[in-house]
Amino acid sequence: MKTALVLGGTRFFGTNLVEELLAKKVQVTIANRGQREDSFGDRVERIKLDRVEKQSIIEATRGRKWDVVFDQICYSSHGALVAVDAFRDSTNHYVLTSTLSVYGSSKEHFHEEDFDPYTYPISYARKENISYQEGKRQAEAVLFQKAPFSVTAVRIPIVLGDNDYTNRLRFHIDKVMHQEEIGFPDIDAQLNFISREEAGAFLAWCGEQKLKGPINACSNGVISLKELMSLIETETNQQAKITKRVTDENASPYGLDHSWTMSNEKASFWGYEFSDVRQWLPPLIKKKVAEAKIVPLY
Structure with missing residues (x-):
């Protein structure tokens, strides 16, 4: 991989993807509407386009070709x-950032074959008219069934790290620090996570390997919500107020009624070495608690 086009790439772990590609000496072009500043300086090329309008992409990329999009x-x-349609003649390989959500919640632990995008019925819709879960299912289905180039769909769980615009981890920290209730349907439910750094690194690795098909990516190990809250309690030196009485105000963004995890065995088999979630999550929580004490979220 010598050249790469990144659609997006200026927010959260998208910036880690770009930095990983640059570290690998890849010539990177980032494409978006040009409304968000980035820190890449003259290390990247930038083009402006509207991601959901075919003609906009065709005009912005006419005559160009990248090893991976x-x-x-x-x-x-x-x-x-x-x-x-727009990248038909512009690349030979496409890496889609997908999600654990494509599996739904019918059971507790998922492998790639538990959602088959090659046979999933396609229903055409714009993102504003469809749920996040169904939108990602449809995106995978269209790409795997109709693309003339090879495709990797990287299915990731909850991503944690600095500059997390969702503030889902921070929600729990602030609730504990303010001694406010947090509602969990099942405090013993287990989840996978991945750090923003590892998410970016894995996406770049997939571009190098050009693996075909869906592939799960998560840190090794699972964390129960009880353990997550215990880590926050340790760093804040306060006891969390946990309740099963879930309301709009106290509902945990991670509040599940059963465990929801995925296997990363396929990626590990192909040679990717994931970190252990307990290596990076406790230090991240420590950092986020320190930040919360300096700059309140609300």
């Missing part, structure tokens, strides 16, 4: 079909 911002069958 990384798509951080595809959320629907419409967006995927636009990509199939």
Whole structure:
């Protein structure tokens, strides 16, 4: 991989993806609407386009070709079909950032074969008219069934790290620090996580390997919500107020009624070495608690 186009790439772990590619001496072009500043300086090329409008992409990329296209911002069958048409002659491989959510919640632990995008019925819709889960399912289905280039769909769980615009981890920290209730349907439920650094590194690795098909990516190990809260209690030196009485005000963004995890065995088999979640999560929580004490979220 000598050249790469990154759709998005200026927010959260998208910036880690770009930095990983640059570290590998890849010539990187980032494409978005040009409304968000980035820290890449003259190390990247920038082009402006509207990700969901085919003609906008065709005009912005006419006559160009990249070894790999990384798509951080595809959320629907419409967006995927636009990509199939617009990049037909622009790349040989496509890496879609997908999600654990494509599996639904019918059981507790998922492997890649538990959702088959090659046979999933396609229903055309824009992202504003469809749920996040169904949008990602449709995006995978369109790309795997209709793209003339090879495709990798990287399915990731909750991503944690600095500059997390969702503030989901911070929600729990602030609730504990303010001694406010947090509602969990099942405090013993287990989850996978991945750090923003590892998410970016794995996406770049997939671009190098050009593996075909869906592939799960998560740190080794699972964390129960009880253990997560215990880590926060240790760093804040306060006891969390946990309740099963879930309301709009206290509902945990991680509040599940049963465990929801994925296997990373396929990626490990192909040679990727994941970190252990307990290596990086406690230090991250420590850092976030320190930040919360200096700059309140609310």
